[in-house]
Amino acid sequence: MTQPLNEDQEQFRAVVDRFLTDKSPTTQVRRLMETDRGYDAGVWKQLSQELGLAGTHLPEIHGGFGFGPVELGIVAEQMGRHLYCGPWFSSSVMAGSMLMLGADEQGRESCLPGIASGESIATLVLDDLTAPARVGQHIHADLLSEGATLSGHAGIVTDAHVADLLIVVAGTGTGRGLFSVAPDTAGVEITPLQSIDPTRKLCRVNFEAAAAIPLGELSEAAMEAAWDYMSMALAFELIGSAQVLFDSTIDYMKMRVQFGRTIASFQALKHKSADLLLELELAKATVRQSAHELANGGQEPWLCSMAKAMAADACMSVARSAIQLRGGIGFTWENDTHLWFKRAKSSEVFLGSPYEHRERVMQMMERSVA
Amino acid sequence: MNGQEREAAIIAEVTEWISANWNPDLSLQAWREILVDGGWAAPAWPEACHGRGYTEAEASVVSRVFRQHQVVGAASSGPRGLAAETILAHGSDDQKKRYLRKILTGEHAWCQLFSEPGSGSDLAGSSTKAEFIDGRWIINGQKVWNTSAHHADYGILLARSDWDLPKHQGLTYFLIDMHQPGVEVRPLRQMNGHASFNEVFMTDAVVAAEDMIGGIGNGWAVAATTLSVERRGFSRDRSVQSFAGLSGRVYDEYQEEQRIANEPYTWYPQRAGRVDLILSRARETGAINDPHVRQEIVRLLSMRKGADLAAAGAAAMKKAGTNEVIPAGSIAKLAASEIARKAAHVHTMISGPEAMLAGSDSALEGTIAEILISVPAISIAGGTDEIQKNIISERVLDMPREPRFDTGPFRDIARNTADT
Numbered sequence A: 001m002t003q004p005l006n007e008d009q010e011q012f013r014a015v016v017d018r019f020l021t022d023k024s025p026t027t028q029v030r031r032l033m034e035t036d037r038g039y040d041a042g043v044w045k046q047l048s049q050e051l052g053l054a055g056t057h058l059p060e061i062h063g064g065f066g067f068g069p070v071e072l073g074i075v076a077e078q079m080g081r082h083l084y085c086g087p088w089f090s091s092s093v094m095a096g097s098m099l100m101l102g103a104d105e106q107g108r109e110s111c112l113p114g115i116a117s118g119e120s121i122a123t124l125v126l127d128d129l130t131a132p133a134r135v136g137q138h139i140h141a142d143l144l145s146e147g148a149t150l151s152g153h154a155g156i157v158t159d160a161h162v163a164d165l166l167i168v169v170a171g172t173g174t175g176r177g178l179f180s181v182a183p184d185t186a187g188v189e190i191t192p193l194q195s196i197d198p199t200r201k202l203c204r205v206n207f208e209a210a211a212a213i214p215l216g217e218l219s220e221a222a223m224e225a226a227w228d229y230m231s232m233a234l235a236f237e238l239i240g241s242a243q244v245l246f247d248s249t250i251d252y253m254k255m256r257v258q259f260g261r262t263i264a265s266f267q268a269l270k271h272k273s274a275d276l277l278l279e280l281e282l283a284k285a286t287v288r289q290s291a292h293e294l295a296n297g298g299q300e301p302w303l304c305s306m307a308k309a310m311a312a313d314a315c316m317s318v319a320r321s322a323i324q325l326r327g328g329i330g331f332t333w334e335n336d337t338h339l340w341f342k343r344a345k346s347s348e349v350f351l352g353s354p355y356e357h358r359e360r361v362m363q364m365m366e367r368s369v370a
Numbered sequence B: 001m002n003g004q005e006r007e008a009a010i011i012a013e014v015t016e017w018i019s020a021n022w023n024p025d026l027s028l029q030a031w032r033e034i035l036v037d038g039g040w041a042a043p044a045w046p047e048a049c050h051g052r053g054y055t056e057a058e059a060s061v062v063s064r065v066f067r068q069h070q071v072v073g074a075a076s077s078g079p080r081g082l083a084a085e086t087i088l089a090h091g092s093d094d095q096k097k098r099y100l101r102k103i104l105t106g107e108h109a110w111c112q113l114f115s116e117p118g119s120g121s122d123l124a125g126s127s128t129k130a131e132f133i134d135g136r137w138i139i140n141g142q143k144v145w146n147t148s149a150h151h152a153d154y155g156i157l158l159a160r161s162d163w164d165l166p167k168h169q170g171l172t173y174f175l176i177d178m179h180q181p182g183v184e185v186r187p188l189r190q191m192n193g194h195a196s197f198n199e200v201f202m203t204d205a206v207v208a209a210e211d212m213i214g215g216i217g218n219g220w221a222v223a224a225t226t227l228s229v230e231r232r233g234f235s236r237d238r239s240v241q242s243f244a245g246l247s248g249r250v251y252d253e254y255q256e257e258q259r260i261a262n263e264p265y266t267w268y269p270q271r272a273g274r275v276d277l278i279l280s281r282a283r284e285t286g287a288i289n290d291p292h293v294r295q296e297i298v299r300l301l302s303m304r305k306g307a308d309l310a311a312a313g314a315a316a317m318k319k320a321g322t323n324e325v326i327p328a329g330s331i332a333k334l335a336a337s338e339i340a341r342k343a344a345h346v347h348t349m350i351s352g353p354e355a356m357l358a359g360s361d362s363a364l365e366g367t368i369a370e371i372l373i374s375v376p377a378i379s380i381a382g383g384t385d386e387i388q389k390n391i392i393s394e395r396v397l398d399m400p401r402e403p404r405f406d407t408g409p410f411r412d413i414a415r416n417t418a419d420t
């Protein structure tokens, strides 16, 4: 059963919310999205060092808070609410979770403390963003007696242009391995790309016999577990965004007058709103449960994928309506709605589209009865 | 005590009580009297009314233990729950004493007499007449779509006691004895061939003064309680335990009770879409290998999961006293409709051309066909989808109410011409 947040969690949520309300208003989002780097180093430092958010779910022995998926979800939801611009998702959620779940002891010890403290910004280089089973086919590792070299490319990598550390999943011929590469190593080429969501900076990453440090073999289970973690966190981001869009749209409808009455009084729009509320509530309930599922390892391992698919669909439904129900003003650059619309559109296909995630749910269900 | 300790304590107490009291050789009636006296027939009811004041979650632990030990529980079929919850919320001590126990023991069956030919969604437009003459209420009018009225002992009845007040203020709520000369029940055949609902004609039917509930002119507020209970019920699992193959008088009499009481409801699980059959059907037919079908299946199962979780969340909130009941019921009801429609769609995809067949020629002895022709009921019964959306947008989202054309004295407002 879904549990409401306990008092500590509620307080934690309020702290993150207050911080981001202060540091990430849309004026700031608009300023940062126009920059190449895309984030404010001072805010990142406060976020990671004063609030400790970079290490929310990372183990205490590696400098993290040691919180679980529920708290990670709380942070991610606020990130989506406030459209935080910065490497938190790339570094803490993606690289951090992958290392925590897939790296060997030495790899965790060498990489996680920097990520947890925010002093080192990492990103996870995946050569496929559609499904965990497909990762590791475009980047290949040659294992040497000491170290390794990587060759190949990843078409879309978040925040690589500001990363101090690349965590890479590469095929090894016999399976997959996890590697770390310093971005300034010879044979590494990072090319910034234009992104539909300017608050999420994207790059292409090429490796040409680039020297890498092996962090251990990556089992299929670890790859799947990391995918679950990342999908769950992204689902929380999506419902955070969806809620802002939904609330602001209802408020707008209550204010806007046409035909001598507020547009909120038109039954067609009331019914549309009820439909959206239902879709959003079902998604929220599933997303919240997916965090508990991850924390407790329950009976429904497919919940993270289910949550990501539902959250992406619900957020896009709300985002489309948020523009439609505002009319012309909704389509302007000046109105803030498109900022969330673009984040939603980008997140919809990032780390697996709803279509891919539903297929993954089906496969997991089939396995569980087999 | 934390949740787990509390649960363990409940399980221990129920188990001990069952081992001391359960006897399958009693009559069903005798067993249920013991059950009610023991306080286990309705643990979520208040202590003063046969219950224990448990939360819904705690009460579900009790039913689980009953199921595990294959012990027959309180009577639960039909609209009796609506009557019970309404009496609990608005009834006098005397009414609680006279009616609640017999609802639990199964001695009395109930029906809901709300809808009329002239007023369905617009329930407050009831034009059934209630007149107080010589110390008792005389009822004249027609009700329709009344499920189970053909074997009900009592009805919960909404009628108009004052035609000069605005519509919502002139209503009064009654508990009516169905076994009297002034009440005539005629079954109606539905599009799925079953006849679970009826027309009910009341001609100078009599209700005793002490069977009015909630006060004169307060009928609308009382009806709101009934409706919110009804709407929350749409998401509930209605499956009943069969106790098949077990011997003992309680079991035999229970089977017979179920056969009669549940006859109008055999198609209700189909009306909700039978999501439980989807995966096995997809496997049997091979449709599970079709990528389109796989997508639709997961969409459906996701909605089902989300709705269950959201309902559980709402129940937890309700317990904490922070949530209004009616909107939660409306969200659950709207979700149930959407899920049922989606399920019918997926069953059709899975069956392909075989969806053209019915009865014993169709899959699962007609169950699949019955789903396809029963699902349209769920978005009408208990308040249509459109009405739920009005309620959600107005009560949850605080959007403006619909414009009104029905203010002023009831006798002056536009009504369907058949009404008098």
Ligand SMILES: Cc1cc2nc3c(=O)[nH]c(=O)nc-3n(C[C@H](O)[C@H](O)[C@H](O)COP(=O)(O)OP(=O)(O)OC[C@H]3O[C@@H](n4cnc5c(N)ncnc54)[C@H](O)[C@@H]3O)c2cc1C
Pocket (backbone or CB within 6 Å): B079, B111, B112, B113, B114, B115, B116, B117, B118, B119, B120, B121, B122, B144, B145, B146, B147, B148, B197, B377, B380, B381, B382, B383, B384, B385, B386, B387, B390, B402
């Ligand atoms: C299987 C079944 C069992 C039932 N059991 C019972 C029972 O036991 N007891 C009982 O009293 N009743 C029962 N009902 C009746 C049920 O509650 C009514 O049928 C329902 O409330 C709709 O009323 P109506 O049929 O008069 O349709 P109408 O109210 O005439 O509605 C017709 C259409 O107009 C739409 N509409 C109406 N008002 C609005 C509005 N304000 N905004 C937008 N759209 C609107 C409706 O959504 C619907 O689509 C049952 C119905 C069914 C199908």
